[in-house]
Amino acid sequence: MKKDEQFGFYLDLNRCIGCRTCQLSCKDYHDSAIGVNFRRVFEVEGGSWFDSDKTIKSDVFAYYTSISCNHCSDPACTKVCPTGAMMKTRYGIVMVNQQDCIGCKSCAMACPYGAPQYDKKSGHMSKCNGCLERIDENLEPICTASCPFRALEFGNISELRAKHDGLASVAPLPKEDVTLPNLVINPSKDTKFSGDRSVRMHSPEKYQGVEYDIV
Ligand code: SF4
Ligand code: SF4
Numbered sequence: 001m002k003k004d005e006q007f008g009f010y011l012d013l014n015r016c017i018g019c020r021t022c023q024l025s026c027k028d029y030h031d032s033a034i035g036v037n038f039r040r041v042f043e044v045e046g047g048s049w050f051d052s053d054k055t056i057k058s059d060v061f062a063y064y065t066s067i068s069c070n071h072c073s074d075p076a077c078t079k080v081c082p083t084g085a086m087m088k089t090r091y092g093i094v095m096v097n098q099q100d101c102i103g104c105k106s107c108a109m110a111c112p113y114g115a116p117q118y119d120k121k122s123g124h125m126s127k128c129n130g131c132l133e134r135i136d137e138n139l140e141p142i143c144t145a146s147c148p149f150r151a152l153e154f155g156n157i158s159e160l161r162a163k164h165d166g167l168a169s170v171a172p173l174p175k176e177d178v179t180l181p182n183l184v185i186n187p188s189k190d191t192k193f194s195g196d197r198s199v200r201m202h203s204p205e206k207y208q209g210v211e212y213d214i215v
């Protein structure tokens with residue numbers, strides 16, 4: 001990518017199986033502190049079984065969303081940062097300069113995607129930096145490279161939008177006009193759209209008796 005191009009992500013909900021390889025590979029590569037996850041995978045579900053004309057029918061649905069920072073074109077986080085630590089840099093990537101961050105958490109409260117993550121150990125905010133050092137070397141971000149189902153892609157957002165049909169206003173994410181996220185999501189047949197209140201969201205801390213540091 002060229003430095004003046006806008007970085008973005010593509011996520012295919014027809015391919016994502018919620019394995020969390022992207023989340024864990026990011027955490028491992030960035031050596032993130034306990035409780036800090038730059039990419040998070042949520043299970044989204046809803047619906048129920050119901051009686052319809054003496055037949056039991058169902059409208060249950062489920063899908064996964066893998067979400068990090070969307071390096072928004074109108075970022076809520078940079079607007080509220082009192083020190084300018086949260087800033088847009090090359091490739092349009094939004095990153096936090098930890099030396100200037102005073103840990104006030106204003107960015108975390110402003111971001112509708114929960115992207116900025118407070119690092120209790122350092123006392124500063126941390127977040128997805130688009131694996132910027134890898135982009136400089138013409139390498140892929142770790143999360144997109146590690147997805148075993150090729151559900152994630154990164155690149156110039158204009159090219160991703162031209163290549164894939166999709167949108168970013170997918171439940172439980174906010175409507176895309178809030179921050180203009182550089183994100184394209186290919187919905188599955190089950191996908192609900194932003195504002196749909198029938199969805200429930202899970203990010204289990206414990207599965208089959210094993211505890212995970214994923215929230
Ligand atoms: S690695 Fe791929 S399939 Fe697995 S949760 Fe992440 S995006 Fe989904
Ligand atoms: S997703 Fe949140 S942290 Fe990332 S650029 Fe947008 S508003 Fe800022």
Ligand code: SF4
Pocket residue numbers: 025026027030038039068069127128129130131141142143144
């Ligand atoms: S681009 Fe890099 S920092 Fe951002 S979620 Fe993916 S692996 Fe993590």
